[in-house]
Amino acid sequence: MLHTELIPAKKTASRRLWIMLHGLGDSLEGYRWLPDAMGLTDMNYLLVNAPDEYYGGYSWYDFASGDIRPGVDRSCTLLFQLLDAQRAAGFPTNQTILGGFSQGCLMSLEIGARYPHRMAGIVGISGYVCEPERLVREFSPAALEQRFLFTHGTQDQVIRFAGVPDQIRLLQKAGLRIEYHELPKAHTIDGNTELRLIRNFIEAGSGTD
Numbered sequence: 001m002l003h004t005e006l007i008p009a010k011k012t013a014s015r016r017l018w019i020m021l022h023g024l025g026d027s028l029e030g031y032r033w034l035p036d037a038m039g040l041t042d043m044n045y046l047l048v049n050a051p052d053e054y055y056g057g058y059s060w061y062d063f064a065s066g067d068i069r070p071g072v073d074r075s076c077t078l079l080f081q082l083l084d085a086q087r088a089a090g091f092p093t094n095q096t097i098l099g100g101f102s103q104g105c106l107m108s109l110e111i112g113a114r115y116p117h118r119m120a121g122i123v124g125i126s127g128y129v130c131e132p133e134r135l136v137r138e139f140s141p142a143a144l145e146q147r148f149l150f151t152h153g154t155q156d157q158v159i160r161f162a163g164v165p166d167q168i169r170l171l172q173k174a175g176l177r178i179e180y181h182e183l184p185k186a187h188t189i190d191g192n193t194e195l196r197l198i199r200n201f202i203e204a205g206s207g208t209d
Contacts, residue, residue: 021104099123153185
């Protein structure tokens with residue numbers, strides 16, 4: 001079971017939910033700023049710690065192992081369970097945003113392509129795709145109904161920009177509805193410009209069933 005913390009919406013009756021997944025070595029503590037920065041008063045936020053301890057923080061998979069697939073699969077199972085638990089707790093999946101940064105971005109894309117229920121949107125920031133050709137073969141029936149936003153920095157020195165656009169184009173060609181933006185940024189969330197893109201993406205989908 002993943003450790004989580006819910007930050008309730010200012011509008012207490014709202015069932016909208018944003019689940020945020022951190023990057024390598026970070027934790028849910030790194031995203032307490034998100035609700036105030038986004039200014040979405042009807043959004044509940046579920047902050048999540050990845051399952052593995054990593055130098056004072058946590059990780060979703062062992063990137064140094066040479067084969068990240070087992071860790072990605074294990075984290076997918078845990079996140080499926082988390083999403084199912086939120087459905088049971090009264091947060092409809094079609095009102096739930098799943099977002100992530102770096103490792104959390106990779107996990108968000110995996111879940112968006114594999115989870116059998118349509119979400120309100122998938123937000124991936126500064127990440128990459130695990131085995132994109134395999135992912136295409138293993139899309140869930142709901143994958144082509146999902147809305148994705150993916151952003152990446154042309155100056156990213158942690159997850160290099162080269163190669164990432166080709167991965168996204170492969171997924172788009174396979175039918176995923178990915179809104180893709182390249183930004184002149186390093187391995188970070190780029191303040192107002194990127195937050196505005198994310199806010200617009202979320203609000204554009206807020207009226208869908």
